[in-house]
Amino acid sequence: MGSQSTAKTIFLLASMVGWLIVGAALMYLFPLIADRLVSSDVTHVWLKTLSRSGYNPMLAWVGGSIALVVTVLSTIIWHQRFEGKI
Numbered sequence: 001m002g003s004q005s006t007a008k009t010i011f012l013l014a015s016m017v018g019w020l021i022v023g024a025a026l027m028y029l030f031p032l033i034a035d036r037l038v039s040s041d042v043t044h045v046w047l048k049t050l051s052r053s054g055y056n057p058m059l060a061w062v063g064g065s066i067a068l069v070v071t072v073l074s075t076i077i078w079h080q081r082f083e084g085k086i
Contacts, residue, residue, distance in 0.1 A: 011078055018071030025064025032057045 031050055035043040047055070 008082070011074075015071060015075060018067050018074070021067040022064050022071065025060040025067065028060040029057055029064070031055070 031043070031046055035047050
């Protein structure tokens with residue numbers, strides 16, 4: 001097996017955490033996206049029920065967007081500086 005530097009291992013782990021946050025934000029946004037795409041009575045009731053319990057998709061929009069931007073920018077910077085690609 002090949003070996004890699006500790007810095008690259010830490011970068012890969014941090015990148016995975018970023019993508020996990022983006023994925024979690026998309027899962028949290030699923031009811032809103034389903035309501036916008038399908039727009040049926042069932043999805044409307046689903047959103048009303050979720051709203052009563054404190055569902056706020058703005059958290060996922062903001063948090064997921066920030067995590068996506070930070071993860072993509074860090075990947076681009078990593079590849080430009082340390083891998084010599086892009």
